[in-house]
Amino acid sequence: MRDFTYLRATDADAAAEALGPEASIIAGGTNLLDLMKLQIMTPERLVDITRIDGLSTIEEDGDGLRIGALVSNAALAADSRIRAGYPVLSRAILAGASGQIRNKATTGGNLLQRTRCPYFYDTAMACNKRAPGTGCAAQEGAGRMLAVFGTSEHCLAAHPSDMAVGLRVLGATVEVRAADGALRTLALDEFYTLPGDRPDIETTLAPDEIITAVVLPAPRAGSVQAYRKVRDRASYAFALVSVAAVVEMDGDRIGKVDLAFGGVGPRPWAGDDVAAALAGETPDEALFRRAAGALEPDRAPHPDAAFKLPLLRRTLVAVLREATGLAEASPGTDHAKDAA
């Protein structure tokens, strides 16, 4: 690990002052330290934000909830209001990492975790995300974990977070604090950028900005919510694909639907077109297959990742069956209640 200076910030002003292009915030440390040990990230200064007051609680915010950036993944998944009102978020978090890592990982850090593309991790290989302008070794290399949507000729990497997929389907926003103390609120699609010709830039966050919270809108009581993750082993592995769904029924017909997909895009990937094709229809297998069949990437996927498209479609159909009552619900599909 390269040497660095360490600052324990006591408040957000002190943290902002110490931040900049050569500095990194450290929160849970579970991603940053992993990358620093491999010299993939080499900050000259670490700004420890874990002792800043007021970032570790989940509070009511209008009809919704405001989740402090330092709330641990474990605490968020276990919070009774989240379990009742936003079960898809609990399920998405619980599908990721391990008990130990979830106890340490934070809400802000989880959003900003880096890709698991193997060439990003190998400093001997070309990678535009790690070393801009060097090329992309994945193009001609092995690509089982790569994205299929939103890629560019400069980068094919997928965002690995499960939690972010749960947040995307719920329409959560990210609260960001600028160095002068001003707060702005961003939808996830405004927060994350697509790779384009600058895959090293992943968000619209400035180097001296801090994520202070994630805000959830009002709970959707009565909706069925599901998170299904498909991976190479039963636990403790990143998603090949994942599907998050919030489905409201309107009598026998499908009402409002929201969908988001993990493991397939450089950010949690929204399924708005598919969702729109389902609204107002009577649930049946043919409808689900037709809607899922409309999922098509703009660019041809890496050959090793092409399997993800049929896998995603089939996983989506399976989730919709359970969410609309055509099949019995399995663990991962829950009924949302008023946040207790």
Next chain:
Amino acid sequence: MQTTLTVNGEERRLDHDVRTSLLDALRDHLGLTGTKKGCDHGQCGACTILLNGKRINACLTLAAMHEGDEVTTIEGLGTPEAMSPLQSAFVTCDGYQCGFCTAGQIMSATGMLAELKEGMPSHVSPSLSEGSEMTDPEVAERMSGNLCRCSAYPFIREAIAMASEDK
């Protein structure tokens, strides 16, 4: 730099390089070598300790970040004469072969049983709200952050089940 923290109930003062992980601080500075280093990257669970009562991987955090914190390692859980219920269950059930992963397994299981008691759900729990039974799939899921290269998993699960019944 200097950091003071409480390890197994005793206040300890460390003089260390800023880069020192909590794991290296425990092993190399304090001589508490019961906590093992397997991967040093959060992937194996051999370094599991309790930080302020919660299980974490000691390899993925910096000693410098833990001023004033409370750490429990396998040495603080029990002694050969007075083992914790999990320690004695691992002995009774032969919950190991080479033993390299064992301290991490026991520390992780200690944290895991507390989480279960608090009603924390898991990925495989049928309901998010109704608490979980100590079934084999629940234990396997909740312990998936601890790998055993010898694959002693059936006996590890048995030991955890035995200890949880004792409580």
